[in-house]
Amino acid sequence: PDPVVETWLRGRALHAMKFLTFERYTPSSVVSTIMETSFFSCVTTAKLSIISTEGVRAIDDVRIPDSNFSGFLKRMPMIPEDVLEGVKPMIDTLVARKMIKDILFHDVTRELQSHPLSVEEAVACLKWWISVANQNTNPNIQAGRGQLLDAVTISVKDTQERVVHLASVKKFLSPRTIGSIIPQDGPLPHDLLPGAVSRAFDPDVLGRVFPWRELTLLDWLKHIIQPNVVRASSEFNIALSPKW
Helix, strand or coil, rough: CCCHHHHHHHHHHHHHHHHHHHCCCCCCCCHHHHHHHHHHHCCCCHCCCCECEEEEHHHHEECCCHEEEEEHHHHHCCCCCCHHHHHHHHHHHHHHHCCCCCCCCCHHHHHHCCCCCHHHHHHHHHHHHHHHHHCCCCCCCHHHHHHHHCCCCEECCCCCCCEEHHHCCCCCCCCCHHHHHHCCCCCCCCCCCCCHHHHHCCCCHHHHHCEEEEEHHHHHHHHHCCHHHHHHCCCCCCCCCCCC
């Protein structure tokens, strides 16, 4: 909508939410409790909508913002900051009644399945999972990791534009070893984590938290002499290109 109209509409919505906030009566708080209970008994969660970062949405679909996810959950409907600050008592009531929820793991995987991440978003996502893994001793953490990797795809623009599915990744390049000498513009294995992503991490952490191992020189040599790789481009054909 027109910015002026949007500002006016947001102001009306915030006013309504402030007006419907039930303050504690004195000397007896029972009055406000009865009024609040009666109000919410007249509506169902399915019929309530609220302003979100993605427009007006059903309240069931909207989540409380969490800075841990801000780097990669860019399309999830969340309560905007001006609503959080402007009508905090009402938001607190909705949260207490479990009508607005915090971001849950299945929310994360559902959002990740809906679109590919940019390289920057993928880095933020993997950093989040590393922090989760470092703080979690639950043996079921590996099941969650599998669901996460299965949900994430990355849009990469290096030698060509492509989409990488993290569930297919098995190796990564370490800048400490052969990653510093292998030509990045040449053919690389399809199960390799994109270098733009792996460069943002300590190789030891990648090997410890994820089911990946470091690409070896032997892995690379085996790949570049594969018949399909050799036939793909004369520039990277070891029998035809002196430079290569």
